[in-house]
Amino acid sequence: MARLAELRSIVGQHHVVDGEELRSRPQDFWNNVPTTALGLVKPGSVEEVSAVLSFCDRRVQPVIVEGGRTNLVHATLATPDMVLMSLERLNRLQPPNTDGMTVEAEAGVVLENLQLAAQKSGLRFGLDLGARGSATVGGVLSTNAGGFQALRYGVARDQVLGLECVLANGTVLSHLVPYTKDNSGYDLKHLFIGAEGTLGVITKAVLRLHPAPQTVNTALLAFDSFGAVVGALRTMRQALRGTLSSFEIMWREFYDFNVAAVCPAAPPLPIGFPYYVLCEAEGFAPDSDATEFEATMAGLLESGAASDIVVAQSSRQRADIWRIREEFQPEIDLFKVMLDFDVSLPISTMEAFVDETATLLAKEVPENLGLHVIGHLGDGNLHVTTGLANPERKAEVQKLIYGLIRRYRGSISAEHGIGVAKKPFLDHSRSADEIATMRMIKSALDPHGILNPGKII
Ligand SMILES: Cc1cc2nc3c(=O)[nH]c(=O)nc-3n(C[C@H](O)[C@H](O)[C@H](O)COP(=O)(O)OP(=O)(O)OC[C@H]3O[C@@H](n4cnc5c(N)ncnc54)[C@H](O)[C@@H]3O)c2cc1C
Known part of the structure; x- marks a missing residue:
């Protein structure tokens, strides 16, 4: 509780939530169970984010940053000893720059609000997904989200020109450039995009816009x-x-x-x-x-x-x-214990992969509740979904399908990230050397391991 008092002194009395108020929030999109955490802190500025992280780093206090909590891989799951950090108060959006075709947005800006602001200026933000009404700029960048229009505009990473983020020790890295070409050394922003909150907290971005189609x-x-x-x-x-x-x-x-x-x-x-x-x-x-x-x-x-x-x-x-x-509520209802595989494969092997998945499920898990396959074909991304009446054989089904993905040399995560849900299977898509390099980067940027511990690696 002393920690929460310290955090209140940084962000203000009303911007730390705990007790019953915190427990009454659903954990995330998938888990309609009470949130467990020491407290939820809501900084209102980059300075406050920096002060909160610096405090937590000194205390080796784990922090989980969250946006709209629409991730599908339990990436914002907290345990009772962790502090949640919501960026919902960092929701300022500058008017789009129509000459440069850019917009500066804080991390808590909801995707749909950004899309609408671009549209009002005769421009288009090139990222769209079903959770647009809740997902935030910080969340879509941290998961490197894909969505419906990656075929035309690329993924979240491709929308970013400049980025501001805060390291675990409170250091603010601000490189909010509004231009495309910038070869002045390592392109650090790409470390934080797709890192699921494990390397730093994104606070602001300069994003690319496109002409609005007519x-x-x-x-x-x-x-x-x-x-x-x-x-x-x-x-x-x-x-x-x-x-x-x-x-x-x-x-x-x-x-x-x-x-x-x-x-x-x-x-x-x-x-x-x-x-x-x-x-x-x-x-x-x-x-x-x-x-x-x-x-x-x-x-x-x-x-x-x-x-x-x-x-x-x-x-x-x-x-x-x-x-x-x-619409996927009917599918959620049908599949009870739903297993959603968000995978990438070369288009040339997709048909064989799906056929083999169906055969394997029918043989090994005949009690499965069906197999639904949809996807963003142009991006090589399929969503393969099945269900079980109870969770007993869930791990077995995951092993089967991810094993198949490994054999087809695909990616176990096309766009949803790794979080906790896919962590045991990371080595199906990345080599031991790659994972060791990820660990080196993590320990260089977050030596005390306070940021989103237990996620990805
Ligand atoms: C109905 C529905 C449809 C979806 N469709 C798609 C789709 O088509 N394509 C797709 O890619 N995804 C899709 N998703 C998944 C989800 O919407 C995305 O992963 C989205 O990018 C998450 O954004 P969020 O703000 O909700 O992030 P959260 O769920 O809150 O967080 C996601 C991760 O990012 C980290 N994070 C959040 N904010 C920050 C920050 N400021 N700095 C550092 N780390 C941060 C968190 O710690 C966590 O690891 C869908 C989800 C739903 C519910």
Whole structure:
């Protein structure tokens, strides 16, 4: 309690939460159980972040920094001896710089607010994901989030020009540059992006913006073979002249299930095809984009590449199609003990990987509650999900699937990070030398191991 009194003296009486108020918060998106921690501290400035960390470092007090707590890998899980640090008060957003096409945002800014601010200035922030209403700038950078538009704009890392962050000992590293080219020594920002709060606390970033597209065209396509899906991606990349922004694949089991759950009366395409793709193009030519998009879709249908296609004719129809891809509460309900594998693979081996996963699950874990596969195909990223009625064989299923990923030389984490959930499998995707180097970096930047201990490595 003396520690909390010290922290209150740094951030103010009302900005440290403990006791019943803290316990009444759900732990994170997945765990609707009370938060356990010594306390939750909410600094209001980079100076306060620095003072809190410096204090905790001297006391060897573990600190877990949190944003919107939407991570899917238990990355903000705390034990009763830890202090949580929320950056929700660091939520200032500067007006976008329309000439430089940049924006400066504090770490606690919610992704959707950043997207809207960019939009109001005729610009676009190039990152979008389902948790946009809660995930924060600090969180998406610390997990190097991917999402729906990485195909066009890249991942979170690609949006960052400058970064301010605070080391475990309180040192503030501020390099908030608003330009692309900067080869003045090591590019330190990349150490903190994707580090899941284990190397420093991100407090502010200068982010890249893009011209806001003037048109959006969306379609849902059905395919009879995986080869046809890959062929359609190739065709669209060329025919749509760089405007393709999303290419989301859904295997039949997922589509059929989610259509029945979210729009049983009026599915945009009939169920039963082996593969479906939601594709979207965002362009700058209001006079011709829609015609070109429709011609590309018609070409895919006429050539027999696609088996059926519906092009959204209104923003309502577009939203309905996206809902099939985005809505996953029905899946959570179905799968009870849900196991979500967020993996990367070369496109050339995806079909074989999914087939082998299905065979393996049927043979080794016949009591599984189904297999849903969706993904950001253009990025090589699949989300493979299954479920169990109870958690007894959970670890076994993880071993099976991650073992397969290792054999296919894929990544055990495409975009969600490692956290606690994937830590035992890190060596499936990274060599012993790489992990040893990660440990060296960790001990150089956080010698007392106070930042998000027990996560990643
Ligand atoms: C419905 C839903 C859909 C999702 N879709 C996607 C998707 O398409 N693509 C994708 O990549 N992810 C997705 N996610 C996962 C999640 O939204 C992302 O991981 C997101 O980036 C986490 O942001 P957050 O602010 O909630 O971070 P948190 O969950 O609070 O934290 C995540 C990690 O970052 C660290 N951290 C947070 N803030 C800071 C900071 N300021 N400095 C240092 N470390 C920090 C934490 O310690 C933790 O390790 C989805 C999640 C949900 C619930």
